[in-house]
Amino acid sequence: MSYLNHQIGYRQDLLTTRSVIRKGQFALLDPDGLVRNTIPGFSQCDVTILASPLLGASFVDYLVTAAPGGSCREFGAAGEELFLYVLQGSLRAWNQEQSGMLEAGGYLFCPAGTTLSFENAGTEAARCFLYKRRYAPLPGHTAHTVLGNVEHLPWTAFEEMEDVGMKDLLPSAADLGFDMNFHILSFRPGASHGYIETHIQEHGAYVLSGQGMYCLDDRWLPVQQGDYLFMGAYCPQAAYAVGREAPFAYLYSKDCNRDVAL
Numbered sequence: 512m513s514y515l516n517h518q519i520g521y522r523q524d525l526l527t528t529r530s531v532i533r534k535g536q537f538a539l540l541d542p543d544g545l546v547r548n549t550i551p552g553f554s555q556c557d558v559t560i561l562a563s564p565l566l567g568a569s570f571v572d573y574l575v576t577a578a579p580g581g582s583c584r585e586f587g588a589a590g591e592e593l594f595l596y597v598l599q600g601s602l603r604a605w606n607q608e609q610s611g612m613l614e615a616g617g618y619l620f621c622p623a624g625t626t627l628s629f630e631n632a633g634t635e636a637a638r639c640f641l642y643k644r645r646y647a648p649l650p651g652h653t654a655h656t657v658l659g660n661v662e663h664l665p666w667t668a669f670e671e672m673e674d675v676g677m678k679d680l681l682p683s684a685a686d687l688g689f690d691m692n693f694h695i696l697s698f699r700p701g702a703s704h705g706y707i708e709t710h711i712q713e714h715g716a717y718v719l720s721g722q723g724m725y726c727l728d729d730r731w732l733p734v735q736q737g738d739y740l741f742m743g744a745y746c747p748q749a750a751y752a753v754g755r756e757a758p759f760a761y762l763y764s765k766d767c768n769r770d771v772a773l
């Protein structure tokens with residue numbers, strides 16, 4: 512069964528998947544194989560857990576579809592930071608410090624010590640990406656709530672390549688209180704990374720548009736809108752945008768601003 516594409520029951524074709532799982536190293540999750548998970552606190556929502564510690568991630572990513580009337584109340588445990596990003600539709604979302612209507616591209620970061628609630632008061636389903644991670648405190652610094660929309664953020668050239676745009680969703684580059692950031696990278700067709708990255712930081716990435724060939728460790732995998740990628744620590748990674756029209760763009764998380772504890 513695949514609840515996202517409404518294909519249930521027998522199919523004409525042989526069973527096949529584009530998903531590739533290398534626990535601790537990387538994963539590509541084809542949306543066709545995703546299943547619903549029941550999570551306390553969510554009502555009238557289809558929730559799928561994407562990355563988790565069982566996959567080798569230090570964080571948890573979710574894909575959530577909130578039906579009209581759907582809601583989530585007081586999500587998040589002590590010491591966890593949360594990030595909600597609306598992919599389509601709209602939601603009212605809040606924590607203990609801020610509240611706002613989130614349209615597509617809208618997001619709410621809830622620092623540790625606050626919890627996330629949302630509701631879909633509209634008539635259309637709203638789909639969103641949700642993240643949680645244990646916050647790594649730094650004495651003398653704190654993170655704060657961020658409510659925004661990527662439409663209001665400027666593009667900057669990624670590593671001096673004009674056909675690769677980047678947006679930083681959180682103020683982590685200038686504020687050590689934040690131990691992670693969310694970014695969008697957008698490659699025009701034909702654009703690519705400048706080199707194959709190999710770094711300690713993990714990523715969870717949701718493909719927003721287009722198609723790409725993604726290098727993950729020793730594989731090159733075709734990926735497209737709706738796919739989810741997990742990249743573990745030190746996983747070699749890079750992409751070429753191969754779509755003909757839409758840019759190959761993805762939303763992704765990256766930990767930052769902390770030394771390694773021994």
Ligand code: UGY
Pocket residue numbers: 696708714748749765
């Ligand atoms: O910020 C990053 O590490 C990013 N360039 N990684 C990636 O796109 N796989």
Ligand code: MN
Pocket residue numbers: 708710714748
């Ligand atoms: Mn990277």
